[in-house]
Structures are given as structure tokens and as C-alpha cells.
Amino acid sequence: MTTSTLKKPRVPKTRPVEVRAGRPPKELAGEVDARILDAARQVFLQRGFEGASIDEIAEVARSGKRTIYARFRDKRALFTEVVTRDILARIAEFKADPPVGATIEERLTSVASTLLHWGFDADRIGLMRLAIAEAHRFPDLAANVNRRARALSTELGIHLLRDLTQSDQLGKLPAFAPEHLPTTARMFLDIIAVPMLLRALFEVDLKALDPEIDAHVARGVAFFVAACRTGWVENPKP
Structure with a gap:
């Protein structure tokens, strides 16, 4: 019997890992939101409203712009949420x-x-x-x-x-x-x-x-x- 006639062992097929797109699971969504708001707070304090940009906020938050825009309509909405959270939540x-x-x-x-x-x-x-x-x-x-x-x-x-x-x-x-x-x-x-x-x-x-x-x-x-x-x-x- 030659080596060419030997059968190779069958390797069971594995299913590819499923990667889900869209929002993160609930247990991670709050962490993402907090990271974005913390980053926005930092950038707004350093740059002011006019000087702040979504690009810089995304970079500081280690998040994509699409992730930010999925949660906040625009920079005004993000600023509103930062101010509301930081002033009101801190009192509570x-x-x-x-x-x-x-x-x-x-x-x-x-x-x-x-x-x-x-x-x-x-x-x-x-x-x-x-x-x-x-x-x-x-x-x-x-x-x-x-x-x-x-x-x-x-x-x-x-x-x-x-x-x-x-x-x-x-x-x-x-x-x-x-x-x-x-x-x-x-x-x-x-x-x-x-x-x-x-x-x-x-x-x-x-x-x-x-x-x-x-x-x-x-x-x-x-x-x-x-x-x-x-x-x-x-x-x-x-």
C-alpha cells in the first residue's frame, strides 16, 4: 500500500462564529453610553461647545461615530445629555x-x-x-x-x-x-x-x-x- 492510497482522516466541519451587528447587549449598552458621555464631558470642558467635535469625542471614547450617532442625534443632543446627567445625577x-x-x-x-x-x-x-x-x-x-x-x-x-x-x-x-x-x-x-x-x-x-x-x-x-x-x-x- 502506498502513501497515496491512504485516506486522510475526516475533520468535522465547524460553524463560523456568528458576529452580531448593531447595538451591544444590554449588559454592555450602559457601559458604552457611560463611556461616550464621560468622553463628551471631557471634550466639552476642554473645547467648549463650539470647539468640540464628534470626531474627537469618538476618539476619546474609543468608539465609532456611528455608535455615537445611534444614541445621540447630534452634538446638541449629546451636550444636553451630558449637562443633564452631570448636574442632576450628581445631586441625586x-x-x-x-x-x-x-x-x-x-x-x-x-x-x-x-x-x-x-x-x-x-x-x-x-x-x-x-x-x-x-x-x-x-x-x-x-x-x-x-x-x-x-x-x-x-x-x-x-x-x-x-x-x-x-x-x-x-x-x-x-x-x-x-x-x-x-x-x-x-x-x-x-x-x-x-x-x-x-x-x-x-x-x-x-x-x-x-x-x-x-x-x-x-x-x-x-x-x-x-x-x-x-x-x-x-x-x-x-
């Missing part, structure tokens, strides 16, 4: 450490200081500045973010005040009754957070504000607690 994500202090004033000061130091992140403030600068191009976005940010921060204030005052005599005052608590929370934030936020929007070096935060919070908390104890919230009419 705030988690305060357990407050320290023996008195309600000390505990309120502890939480408020944490809130301000957390909020004055350079990128977050930079994005807020950019959103304000582009308000003429995105008037609906500016108004919508402002309304929703105010509502979300008020809910955050309600949650913080309710938790902090429920074991203190302050929580028994009319200002902390359920029907008054939203107004009380809003006033707390307007006294404590808003003035420093306005300072931050115009301060080039945010670290310059750090030494002022604790003193500002201490004064604001003292004023807020004194106002609550003297009954600045009117009793509901019968």
Missing part, C-alpha cells in the same frame, strides 16, 4: 457621612460643610459655567436643568433635615412639620449653599474658597436654627 448621588457633633448646630454644620466641599468639584463647576454660557443656544435646557436641580436639591434638603432633627427638640418646631419641611429645606439651602455656589461660579481658583466654607456654614447654620426657633415659618391657616 450625594451621600453624607454620619454627622459629627453633640448639638444639632454641630451636626447641621458637619453635613452642610460636607455638602459644599463635595459640590465644589472643579469639573462639575466647569460644566455649570459652560451650561450657563450656552444658555442662549439651549434656553430650554437651562430652564429645565434649573427647575429640576432646584427640585432635587430641595428633596435632598428635606431628607437631610428630617434625619438630623427627628431626635432633637428642633424637629418638634412648626418649621419641621411635614407641611412646612419643603419650605424649610429650601431656605436652608438658600442660606447655606446658594451664596457659595455663586461665588464658585465666578472664582477661577476654587481652592481659594476652601478656607471660607466652614466659617460661612457655621454662621449660616446659627442663623437658620435661630430663625426656626423663633418661628419664621407661619402656622398654617385654619
Whole structure:
């Protein structure tokens, strides 16, 4: 028998690997979206809205332009989503450490200081500045973010005040009754957070504000607690 007459062993046929086109599976879609938005945030902060391009965002995101356009209609839609996510989602994500202090004033000061130091992140403030600068191009976005940010921060204030005052005599005052608590929370934030936020929007070096935060919070908390104890919230009419 010669080697030419030997039969070669049969190799079973294998099916080619199926490659699916289109959107990634659900477990990966969120990761892709987050990567695109993070990249867009970085490019918008560096270049501004006009200077940013989908090409550069795609490069930073390590993603194709087709992938971006499958999710966002254009650069305006992408900018809108970046601003909405970063300003609103960050408020909802705030988690305060357990407050320290023996008195309600000390505990309120502890939480408020944490809130301000957390909020004055350079990128977050930079994005807020950019959103304000582009308000003429995105008037609906500016108004919508402002309304929703105010509502979300008020809910955050309600949650913080309710938790902090429920074991203190302050929580028994009319200002902390359920029907008054939203107004009380809003006033707390307007006294404590808003003035420093306005300072931050115009301060080039945010670290310059750090030494002022604790003193500002201490004064604001003292004023807020004194106002609550003297009954600045009117009793509901019968």
C-alpha cells in the first residue's frame, strides 16, 4: 500500500462564529453610553461647545461615530445629555457621612460643610459655567436643568433635615412639620449653599474658597436654627 492510497482522516466541519451587528447587549449598552458621555464631558470642558467635535469625542471614547450617532442625534443632543446627567445625577448621588457633633448646630454644620466641599468639584463647576454660557443656544435646557436641580436639591434638603432633627427638640418646631419641611429645606439651602455656589461660579481658583466654607456654614447654620426657633415659618391657616 502506498502513501497515496491512504485516506486522510475526516475533520468535522465547524460553524463560523456568528458576529452580531448593531447595538451591544444590554449588559454592555450602559457601559458604552457611560463611556461616550464621560468622553463628551471631557471634550466639552476642554473645547467648549463650539470647539468640540464628534470626531474627537469618538476618539476619546474609543468608539465609532456611528455608535455615537445611534444614541445621540447630534452634538446638541449629546451636550444636553451630558449637562443633564452631570448636574442632576450628581445631586441625586450625594451621600453624607454620619454627622459629627453633640448639638444639632454641630451636626447641621458637619453635613452642610460636607455638602459644599463635595459640590465644589472643579469639573462639575466647569460644566455649570459652560451650561450657563450656552444658555442662549439651549434656553430650554437651562430652564429645565434649573427647575429640576432646584427640585432635587430641595428633596435632598428635606431628607437631610428630617434625619438630623427627628431626635432633637428642633424637629418638634412648626418649621419641621411635614407641611412646612419643603419650605424649610429650601431656605436652608438658600442660606447655606446658594451664596457659595455663586461665588464658585465666578472664582477661577476654587481652592481659594476652601478656607471660607466652614466659617460661612457655621454662621449660616446659627442663623437658620435661630430663625426656626423663633418661628419664621407661619402656622398654617385654619
